[in-house]
Amino acid sequence: MVKEWVPGVVVLERGWLSSNNVVLRVPGPFGPFGPPSGAAAQVNAGLCADGHGEYHRQDREGGDVGGGGVCGLNGLAMVVDTGHVRHAAQTVELLQEVTKGFDLFAVVNTHLHSDHCGGNAAVAERFNAQVLIPPGDFEAARAWDEDRLSFKETGQCCQAFVPSARLMPGSRLPQPFDRWEVHAAPGHDPASIILFDPASRVVISADALWENGFGIVFPELQGQDAFAEVEASLDLIERLKPASVIPGHGAPFTDVASALTRARARLAHFRRDPRRHALHAAKALMVFRVMEAERMSLDELVQWAAVTPIFERIRRVAEGDGATLQESERELPVPTAATANPAADWVRPLIEELLRAGSLKKDPVAGTAVVLMAG
Ligand SMILES: [Zn+2]
Numbered sequence: 013m014v015k016e017w018v019p020g021v022v023v024l025e026r027g028w029l030s031s032n033n034v035v036l037r038v039p040g041p042f043g044p045f046g047p048p049s050g051a052a053a054q055v056n057a058g059l060c061a062d063g064h065g066e067y068h069r070q071d072r073e074g075g076d077v078g079g080g081g082v083c084g085l086n087g088l089a090m091v092v093d094t095g096h097v098r099h100a101a102q103t104v105e106l107l108q109e110v111t112k113g114f115d116l117f118a119v120v121n122t123h124l125h126s127d128h129c130g131g132n133a134a135v136a137e138r139f140n141a142q143v144l145i146p147p148g149d150f151e152a153a154r155a156w157d158e159d160r161l162s163f164k165e166t167g168q169c170c171q172a173f174v175p176s177a178r179l180m181p182g183s184r185l186p187q188p189f190d191r192w193e194v195h196a197a198p199g200h201d202p203a204s205i206i207l208f209d210p211a212s213r214v215v216i217s218a219d220a221l222w223e224n225g226f227g228i229v230f231p232e233l234q235g236q237d238a239f240a241e242v243e244a245s246l247d248l249i250e251r252l253k254p255a256s257v258i259p260g261h262g263a264p265f266t267d268v269a270s271a272l273t274r275a276r277a278r279l280a281h282f283r284r285d286p287r288r289h290a291l292h293a294a295k296a297l298m299v300f301r302v303m304e305a306e307r308m309s310l311d312e313l314v315q316w317a318a319v320t321p322i323f324e325r326i327r328r329v330a331e332g333d334g335a336t337l338q339e340s341e342r343e344l345p346v347p348t349a350a351t352a353n354p355a356a357d358w359v360r361p362l363i364e365e366l367l368r369a370g371s372l373k374k375d376p377v378a379g380t381a382v383v384l385m386a387g
Contacts, residue, residue: 030095094131122218142176148203167320199242213255318356
């Protein structure tokens, strides 16, 4: 039995490697030509292969899409964020379960980090769904330009996908999901959006607000001021007066005021000394990398940090010269294993701290080599 957080909204809580997947559902039937507009624009031909005697959406080549696509008798569904590529098969399975009787016609991304859009390719293919993303990343994703997307910079994995359309802040999701407003919420990521439904007063907050804090403020690591944007996004959420928040990670929560207070305190802590934020970011990215790899040796993790461009930037901020980082210096050459990288020596004590704190642990059966797993 799938539990709805509020009617029409199912939250698949996934953890930290994968973001939550929020499934929006509107029950059918919509009649042979689908809902009034939006998705209906694509409903035009082809008898339903499920034997409903109704119509299914055509796929891009013009053939019937069978199990996927828009059927007059089914409801319609969208999913907000698809998790990490390592969990893509599991995400597809979960979505098949949750969308029984619904046609999953679109994926919406709050932002293009590897833990939020890694399942896009698999979900788009299985359900013949279109992919709607924030405008700020549209061109880069369309061209799959690794230099402009975050994956190379952060040393993370993501499967390429093709976005279909931009999700403009100030607009709403396509019908019949147009009760959901799209708001820009930069800070954690410059292009990030959040969603708000005034009827249920639910905010889908991505990594702008968690029950305890918010996501790494990536632009700050690249020498760009973004703490003010984090604050503006928290202000926005406060102004929306949500009854509940579905965060990108962790369970949905209703005590939004307390969550905002904690987030503001954390932001103030980082603002007083941005080096704290840099150290936090380095540790969080290393734990994420170990989760991504499931297990890796200590040396592999150090080596990964040494060749991952963001670590050299983080080190500079953490060592206090972040403020002097000039525009020209933000484009550092990508270090290779062969070139010495101070970040390698710099991360070893951080890994020790993570081990002491239990965020990483040593695999007890790995023998002599130190093999790390997420705690
Ligand atoms: Zn993120």
